[in-house]
Every structure is written in structure tokens, then in C-alpha cells.
Amino acid sequence: MKQRMLGLRMSFLFGWAISNFLIGFLSISALGQTSLSELRAHQLVKQGTDGGYELTADGASYFARLSLMCTTNDQEYSPFLPSPQATRSDLRRAHWPSFYGCYDWHSAVHNHWCLVKLLKHFPDLPEAAEIRMKLNQSLSSESIQRELAFFQRDDNRYFEFPYGQSWLLKLACELKTWNDQDAQVWLENLRPLHEFMAECHLDYWPSRTWAKLSGSHDSPAMALSFTYDYATCFGQRKLRKKIVQASKRFYLHVANVPLKSEPLEYDFMSAGLLVADLMRKTLPEEQFEKWIVSFAPELFSERMVSSALQIKRTEKHDGMESHWDGYHLNRIWCLHGVMSALSTNTLTPALKDRWLSRMNEMWDYAQGSIGVENYDVDHWLSSFSVYALLGHQRKEQ
Numbered sequence: 001m002k003q004r005m006l007g008l009r010m011s012f013l014f015g016w017a018i019s020n021f022l023i024g025f026l027s028i029s030a031l032g033q034t035s036l037s038e039l040r041a042h043q044l045v046k047q048g049t050d051g052g053y054e055l056t057a058d059g060a061s062y063f064a065r066l067s068l069m070c071t072t073n074d075q076e077y078s079p080f081l082p083s084p085q086a087t088r089s090d091l092r093r094a095h096w097p098s099f100y101g102c103y104d105w106h107s108a109v110h111n112h113w114c115l116v117k118l119l120k121h122f123p124d125l126p127e128a129a130e131i132r133m134k135l136n137q138s139l140s141s142e143s144i145q146r147e148l149a150f151f152q153r154d155d156n157r158y159f160e161f162p163y164g165q166s167w168l169l170k171l172a173c174e175l176k177t178w179n180d181q182d183a184q185v186w187l188e189n190l191r192p193l194h195e196f197m198a199e200c201h202l203d204y205w206p207s208r209t210w211a212k213l214s215g216s217h218d219s220p221a222m223a224l225s226f227t228y229d230y231a232t233c234f235g236q237r238k239l240r241k242k243i244v245q246a247s248k249r250f251y252l253h254v255a256n257v258p259l260k261s262e263p264l265e266y267d268f269m270s271a272g273l274l275v276a277d278l279m280r281k282t283l284p285e286e287q288f289e290k291w292i293v294s295f296a297p298e299l300f301s302e303r304m305v306s307s308a309l310q311i312k313r314t315e316k317h318d319g320m321e322s323h324w325d326g327y328h329l330n331r332i333w334c335l336h337g338v339m340s341a342l343s344t345n346t347l348t349p350a351l352k353d354r355w356l357s358r359m360n361e362m363w364d365y366a367q368g369s370i371g372v373e374n375y376d377v378d379h380w381l382s383s384f385s386v387y388a389l390l391g392h393q394r395k396e397q
């Protein structure tokens with residue numbers, strides 16, 4: 001995903017190469033399989049018993065194909081070259097042998113998370129063998145050690161912090177909770193890198209006295225939320241305690257967040273709902289229910305909920321405008337999390353139906369930009385789509 005300073009002009013630098021790559025990749029890896037365009041024409045989702053969308057097997061295959069194309073992209077471009085003299089080849093071979101194939105490092109990481117998540121939920125994917133082959137390469141011990149060496153050099157400790165490093169922790173957690181022999185090998189190979197990044201979080205958050213609301217790469221709430229999941233998953237009590245303390249210090253007394261005013265500029269996530277999803281993990285259930293009604297009263301008002309969850313539309317879905325597609329997908333995953341923590345006394349059946357209806361509309365709107373051979377979009381919105389429907393996990397005590 002691009003940083004804010006990158007605009008549409010970047011598409012022209014590599015658009016022709018990406019188009020040629022996509023054509024070549026599809027002709028090689030999709031032999032004997034349904035084409036990407038055919039999969040897009042199928043039903044990517046179905047309605048569940050509660051009315052919300054659920055990912056279908058066709059949808060899983062479709063997003064797996066998109067994430068594979070990103071993570072195997074040898075024509076990669078990155079704005080984060082380690083030095084002005086570095087070439088793309090240098091970047092791939094010397095610095096990030098595991099997470100190089102997307103527009104940027106963090107997108108490569110969350111596309112690897114996406115591949116793991118899809119294979120866990122849909123083990124019979126047509127792309128299963130190709131996914132395992134890619135993960136064997138990316139998560140080899142040698143590749144991870146070289147990635148770690150980059151972060152240990154000079155001033156690179158907080159490179160891609162907090163956003164990208166938090167996604168790495170999420171990838172580790174996904175592997176940890178997968179009963180699969182390959183996954184346990186990959187997890188062990190990844191261990192030095194995820195433990196290094198967990199230490200970065202442990203060192204960073206306790207010294208911070210305040211945090212802003214943000215729906216961009218610097219979002220404290222998103223980082224704390226993923227790090228909380230990691231600490232819980234790996235039984236790291238000290239880290240979990242520090243995350244809970246920071247979350248309360250930053251957000252416990254925040255109230256009346258104007259959700260209808262989001263997104264701010266080109267935010268690609270929902271600043272307010274990221275906080276809500278964090279706090280449903282870090283607060284006891286009864287306290288959370290009281291807190292969220294004060295934090296986001298619009299969500300619980302029949303009169304205001306439609307405005308709070310309205311679709312913010314743009315004429316185009318490419319370049320920086322695609323950030324709003326990610327923003328809507330992020331809202332879906334946050335709302336899924338929040339719903340799981342609320343009783344019917346707080347979230348009535350009628351309000352829940354309104355939420356789910358809006359979430360389905362958000363999905364439909366965001367999917368208008370994906371899978372049409374626009375690398376600006378596909379390099380990150382595939383994984384956001386999968387997280388929107390599969391990423392939610394119930395709070396673990």
C-alpha cells in the first residue's frame with residue numbers, strides 16, 4: 001500500500017510492466033483452472049444465516065489468485081529502497097527475500113497472511129499447491145534470517161513500524177493457530193523475526209502518553225489490536241499487559257467520535273472503528289458495552305446509524321481513491337469484531353440488521369475496484385477483502 005505522498009503518477013512508471021506480468025503469470029499458473037475473470041463473474045460471497053456476507057470457495061480461489069500474483073511479482077516496485085543507489089534487484093535479493101513481491105513491504109506481508117488464512121479455511125483450493133510452494137520459499141529459514149538482518153542493521157529497527165510489523169505479528173499468530181505440519185515449520189522459521197518485532201512493540205508503547213485517532217499506516221489502534229492478538233496467541237503476558245495499559249491510557253476516556261466524518265483525507269482504514277475493535281478485546285465485556293455507547297453513540301441510534309455507516313463514494317477506484325475501498329473493507333472487519341462483543345440489550349436485532357445491511361453494501365462498493373488488472377488496487381485490497389470476512393476472531397480471555 002502506498003504512503004500518502006504517492007499519487008496516481010506512480011502508475012505510469014510500472015503499469016506496462018505489471019500488465020505484461022499479469023498476462024504471463026495467468027498463462028502459466030492458471031492452466032487448467034478457471035480464469036481470474038471467470039472467477040470474478042461467479043459469486044464471491046453468499047449470505048449467511050444472519051444476512052451478512054460469507055466468502056465462497058470461488059471467492060477464496062479468486063482472492064488467492066490475486067495475492068499469489070502480488071507475492072510472486074518479479075517486476076516489483078517499492079518506494080522504500082534502502083539507498084538511492086539500490087536497484088529493484090538489490091531490494092529483492094539482498095534485503096527482503098521473503099516479503100518483496102508487492103508495491104511495498106507491508107502489503108507483501110499481509111498478502112502472505114491472506115494466503116495462509118485462505119488455505120486454513122479452504123484446504124482444497126485449486127491454488128493450494130502453489131500457495132504452499134510460495135510459503136516454502138518466503139518463509140524459509142534462510143530468507144527470514146536475511147529479513148531479520150535488515151531490521152537489525154543501523155536505524156532499521158522501526159522500519160515499517162507500527163503498521164507493517166503488526167501485520168507480521170498477525171501472520172505469526174495465524175500460523176500458530178493452524179494445525180498443519182508445514183505451518184509449524186514456517187512458524188519456527190519465522191520465530192526470530194516475529195520475536196524481534198514483538199520486542200519493538202514492547203519497548204515502544206509503554207513510553208507513550210497519548211495517541212491520535214488515525215486510519216492510516218501510523219494507526220496506534222490497529223497496531224495495538226494486532227499486537228494484543230499476538231500476545232494472547234503466544235502467551236506473552238507482559239506484552240499483553242502493556243498493550244492493555246496503553247489502550248486504556250489512550251482511548252478509555254475518548255467519547256462522541258464522529259464516525260460520519262470519516263474517512264479523513266485518504267485514510268484507508270476507519271480511525272474510530274479501529275479503536276472500537278481494539279477496546280472490545282482489552283476491556284471486560286460489560287465495561288466495553290458501556291464504553292462503546294459513549295464512544296460511538298451514532299452506532300446505537302436508529303436516527304443516526306445510517307449516516308454513521310454511509311458509503312463514501314468516489315468517481316474513481318484507482319490510485320489514492322482506492323484507499324476508500326480499503327476503508328470500507330476495514331469497517332466491515334471492525335464491525336464484525338464489535339458485534340461479537342455486544343449483547344442484544346446494546347445491539348438490538350433491528351440495529352444489527354442495519355449494520356449488516358450497510359456492511360454488505362460496503363463490500364459491494366469496494367469490490368468494484370478489485371481484479372481488473374489495476375496493480376494500485378490489487379496489491380493490497382485482496383488481503384483486506386479476506387480480512388473483512390475471515391479476519392475477525394472472538395476475544396480470548
